Amino acid sequence: MTFQGFVHADRGRLVDGTGDALSWQGIGLGNWLLAEGYMWLLWGGPQSARGIEAMIESLVGPDRAAEFWAGFRDVFVTEADLAAIATAGFDHVRLPINSRILVDDHGTRLESGWALIDRLVEWCRRHQLWIVLDLHGAPGGQTGTEIDDSPNGRPELFTEPRYRDLTVRLWTMIAEQYADEPVIAGYDLLNEPLPGDYQHQFADELVALYRDLTAAIRTVDRNHLIIYEGSNWATNVNSFTEVWDPNSMIAFHKYWSPPDRPSIADFLAARERLGLPLYLGESGENTLEWLQTTFQLAADHGIGWNFWPWKKLDTETSPCSVVPPDGWAAITGWAAGKAPQPDPDTAWATLTKLLDRMRYERCDQRTEVINAVLRRVPLRLPATGFHFRNGASTAAPVPLPSFRSDDSITVRSAAGEPDFSYRRGKVAPELTVLLDAGDWVEYEVNLAEPIRVAVTVDLADDDRPELSLDGLPLEPDGNSWRATESAPAGRHRLRLTARRDGTRLTTLNVSGDHRPD
Structure with a gap:
């Protein structure tokens, strides 16, 4: 691979800066910049990043909570993780971003969040990995569920003008920051927008927002690939009836469905209709047999892909499994309302041990997952x-x-x-x-x-x-x-x-x- 020039779309193919065709195979850095409850084994407990943050603060107080999250950002994804990802044979990572990491509610930059992305860029440059920047949690929320860290459990990105304006502003800031950075491969504008009935209720608003985001990005960045996900958990591509930008790609996600050609027929038709590359931006969380067949399906149809996710707690379905310390079950039991709250010092001792267990070197390696995917x-x-x-x-x-x-x-x-x-x-x-x-x-x-x-x-x-x-x-x-x-x-x-x-x-x-x- 080469960082000479920029990854881009070319006559329905994804190519690198020299024009060579790419068969992308990547992995998602879920949980790092947007915490998700299931990755922490918080069954019956908080699922959104806000909820998990509130849980930690309730356990140990605001000062220790701030120390915990700073430590978490430093150990959950390190250069050792990126080196392992590259050695395993992956060529890019997809970085899910919570908008609250980069800007406050007024749009003011939060430099600590930008520094994390900049650090990741340098690690990926050293280890020859591209990065897809994914807005996983847009201002106001794009899904109406807890996975996007929405403040009120509604897709207020599409109902509150201030959140829409902030999203356009944020993507403009991102594009301005990384316009000349070839390690960044593309901009995944919204993760899994508008599931369920919302896909119909706000279909026109999604198209209008995608158009406005594209225009805003192109005022400051003519280089980078733009990635559009369909609605309904990135499975409905009916809104894509025309090409909004020639340097773009259509993304879909695939979970818990038959790993066969009929299941992706709509996406293949969209690629044919639009003449744009197709990207399986998320798939995983299943048996080894399902993983092998699903990623064979993508490869055989010329679809670049990204496996979800790299690391989580006590998992059989990710390559990297964090072994929870003694005491974590007491915290998750309390969070689910099934056990008493641990005292602050005991909880802090457990959280400190958890941070140490999150380092790549301390994790259990599930090589069988990588072998199935590849x-x-x-x-x-x-x-x-x-x-x-x-x-x-x-x-x-x-x-x-x-x-x-x-x-x-x-x-x-x-x-x-x-x-x-x-x-x-x-x-x-x-x-x-x-x-x-x-x-x-x-x-x-x-x-x-x-x-x-x-x-x-x-x-x-x-x-x-x-x-x-x-x-x-x-x-x-x-x-x-x-x-x-x-x-x-x-x-x-x-x-x-x-x-x-x-x-x-x-x-x-x-x-x-x-x-x-």
């Missing part, structure tokens, strides 16, 4: 996670109506219609691919370094299919198949071909070794 070995592949372009061939397919219905392959669900929602500990839907003799499926696997690939296949019956990597046969070895030579680092195509009718495929486990060829 299809990187070692990897557990669901049978239904095959390529979305030329990924299967079957003579007599009977597709599953509710999942991958447009793929020519037979899929069966063990428990009726598959459920792609998520809760902690949930097992992925049990899906089986049925193949007859000569039918095949093909998967992407990525190697971080040269290795000899080995594959173990979970089959419903005692079948013995043929496996190949990039067209070269893998040798059977008991219940596994192994390559006879090392494959180079990079992307490869793993094919499984059935040798008999009725082959039932559930999972492929891909590993590797460094034994001499």
Whole structure:
């Protein structure tokens, strides 16, 4: 990658400053500049940043609360986090911003917040990562829910002129500050605006605001990519009927839905209609099987993406898991109204320990999450996670109506219609691919370094299919198949071909070794 010139849109593609096409794969720095309750395990407690701030102040008083938040900004995202993100293979980060970090209610700059972004820019420059600036919490709130830190739980950005004016002013300030900074890749104007009925009630107001924000940014910055999210949690792109700026991109978010082509048909149609790049600006919070298939879906359709999020407390679904200290459960229990309030000194001791646990070096690393997202070995592949372009061939397919219905392959669900929602500990839907003799499926696997690939296949019956990597046969070895030579680092195509009718495929486990060829 290069910081020569600026990331921009070019004839429906996203390209870097030299004109080379980009296949973005990034990760979101959620919780750092806008706290979200679920990331702190505050189930039944405060969910908005304001509510969490009030909780901390109630526990330890205003002086210690201020000290806690200053410490939090210094440890939750550090240069070590950015180095790890770059080493893992990501090329950009998306930075969710609370407007209250950068300006007060009168629009006065808060220099401490700008300094945090400037520091992140320098870290990303050193580690070769672009940054997408995302206004996650606009003045007044853009969603009417607690995720945007709105003061009154309503989308007052669209009803109160003072908040609208402040949002235009804030984006002008951001664009003016970073107009000549190539590490900044783009401006994501509003995160998940207007969910539910609000998407219809304020549809015209959203379009008008996007137009005004675009005009204001372009008065001070002609360089940077502008990113527009649809309404209803960034899933409704019907408002995008024309191109407001040629250097722009349409973003959508995807959660708890089938990871298949029909689920993104509206977004693909918008890309075709507008001739603009498409960006999966948020997706995650699900099983490893869902992650593998969803990000394969994006890659196969030329959609840059950003995984959500990098780090949170005690998680199975983020790469970086903060281990809560003893005493944190007492605080969350009190916050949920189920336990007495800890005394200030005890609470402060717990909060101090929590800050130490938030450092990257103290976190548990969930490498299996990164491997699923990047299809990187070692990897557990669901049978239904095959390529979305030329990924299967079957003579007599009977597709599953509710999942991958447009793929020519037979899929069966063990428990009726598959459920792609998520809760902690949930097992992925049990899906089986049925193949007859000569039918095949093909998967992407990525190697971080040269290795000899080995594959173990979970089959419903005692079948013995043929496996190949990039067209070269893998040798059977008991219940596994192994390559006879090392494959180079990079992307490869793993094919499984059935040798008999009725082959039932559930999972492929891909590993590797460094034994001499």
